[in-house]
Amino acid sequence: MRAPSGSRKGHSRETHSGRPGAGRPGNRRGPSSRPSRPASSHQEFAPPVSTTPGLPPVSSFSELDLPERLLEVLQRQGLTSPSAIQAETLPNSLAGRDVLGRSQTGSGKTLAFGLPLLTRLEGRTAQPGSPLALVLAPTRELAQQVTEALTPYARSVRARVTTVVGGMSLSRQAQSLRRGTELVVATPGRLRDLVERGDCRLDQVGTTVLDEADQMTDMGFMPQVTAILQQIPSDGQRMLFSATLDRNVDTLVRRFLHDPVVHSVDPSEGAVSTMEHHIFHVTPAEKRDTVTHIAARDGQVLMFLDTKRAVDSMAKHLLANGVRAAILHGGRSQPQRTRTLQQFKDGTVTALIATNVAARGIHVDGLDLVVNIDPPADHKDYLHRGGRTARAGASGNVVTLVLPHERRGMVRMMDHARIDAHTVRVSAEDPELARVTGARTPTGIPATLPAEPRERTRSFGAPTRGRRRPRR
Known part of the structure; x- marks a missing residue:
């Protein structure tokens, strides 16, 4: 279906600091436990120039080497022509190239990385606790949106998807991983927790996606992201997509992406025309x-x-x-x-x-x-x-x-x-x-919303302390 990516050559000098920009020449600071926004956070970095020419864009999904089942789901969703970022990146990502993609929000980045990822998963079965693909997202909402968007396509190729985020039951997520799942969509902190507990191993991950990597670095997730990527085999495929790319993600790009094809289908900054x-x-x-x-x-x-x-x-x-x-x-x-x-x-x-x-x-x-x-x-x-x-x-x-x-x-x-x-x-x-x-004068009559259900308060995965009351 796609050519396997070859072994990687050496990466740029390793850094162990969680501070964006650490490890560059002239920066000899040690690790910091506090996330920091560097002065250069608003400056754009010069992305690495690929030494291997990329493939030309396509005008239709039918031109791509996609599984028939994925094409059928695209047709049911009413999608026949790829968006700009999809047309540019899909030929290269399906060929196994690392991809650095930038496009405005709402432009179809999820399918741009989701379709090649699921193509690679077709016909494969993950071992318990060892997913085959990983998508990292900075927030719970984005992780859940990615899962929701990819679920119909994943079902078509019989790929199981597990969402791993904070604020939800750790024990249930661990149980889902132990049952076996081909794709994990996760926030960095919760995934690190599960890895450290031994509930998830990353040595079988072949495709890794960083979605909105700039926000992950802005939020101080660089140490977690770096630790996760270090545990993933270096000969796998890496894709990084974001609406903005700046110097905060320079370290990740140069260290973990190998000869990436760079696609920027919009101006780096500025508004959507509509x-x-x-x-x-x-x-x-x-x-x-x-x-x-x-x-x-x-x-x-x-x-x-x-x-x-x-x-x-x-x-x-x-x-x-x-x-x-x-x-x-x-x-x-x-x-x-x-x-x-x-x-x-x-x-x-x-x-x-x-x-x-x-x-x-x-x-x-x-x-x-x-x-x-x-x-x-x-x-x-x-x-x-x-x-x-x-x-x-x-x-x-x-x-x-x-x-x-x-x-x-x-x-x-x-x-x-x-x-x-x-x-x-x-x-x-x-x-x-x-x-x-469309502003107008409010009614002044108090509004109500449906009452929220009472939540069961429990410590995720922790035993209940204290003596249990006898049933009456």
Whole structure:
């Protein structure tokens, strides 16, 4: 089906520090337990130049050497022509080449790495505790979205998929691995836990994917990712996909990818052509009312704030004013987060109030508005927040509310992202606000959501302590 990748030549000098950029000439710092954002995090690195020419792109999935079963699923999903990133990378990844791919959010990166990965798994059976392929993702939401997207295709080639993320039962994930699974989709921390417990071995992994590697390094996962990759055979295939690539992932690329084919189908920065960007200047006194009017729109909206406390406070305020609002942040358990996302997707929740945990890995069909109540910290966060709308060619608006003291920083951020935004002064009752966002006066009648089921509190995999009460 595909030519096996050959043995690898020596990699660049090894590093043992968890700090992005460690191990480069002039950097002799030792390991650090604290994740760090280097000063160069916003600068793009020069990707390695492949010494072997890549294969030309294709215009149809039928041109590819894909298993018939995968082609049938693509047809059932209504997919006949690959997206730009798929057309560029699939010929090379199916041939066994390492791939470094960059493309905007919602452009089909999951199938770009999923189809060649599953092609390689067709007809193979994993031994207990020894998966054959691995996808690493920075967040639980993104890992679960990858699993959801690939499951129909995996079933067609009889490949079992296990999701390994924090916030869910460790013992159940270990049991699933021990039963045998061909593909593991994981966050780095939880996978390391299972490897250290002896529940998962990585010596049989032949295909490894790093999805959104830049965020993994930004979040301080470099030590875990490096430790995982060190345990995977070096002659396997490696694919790295992201919407942005900067110097934070330079170490991973140069150390673990062998002669990669580099594909960048979009500008490294900048907006999706179907996405409109708006900067609305507001005063502190008007900001909450403006948010409330936007959230009361006839349609769904995803809103971002910086902190969990601010998210909780805003959602409580919106519910009291008649908006079916729900929260999504790291303080929620994984079942709660999964349930909230499902409610947002099915329309039970109309306003999802979130921290950056929702900036990547959330896909909601038809979402046409993202609002930055608090401006993001940098241009990468801006691009990924905005990437929740205008997906797969659809249109959408990204609105950022900016206070007077935030204006200068916002101008610098938009310049860095190479985005021309429509900037205007607004208030809650402003016609321009209503035109762009559909804002309207809230009902003021408190809204309610279905009660959450009570969660069973238990220590994952740990024995119950204390004396059990006798049954009555």
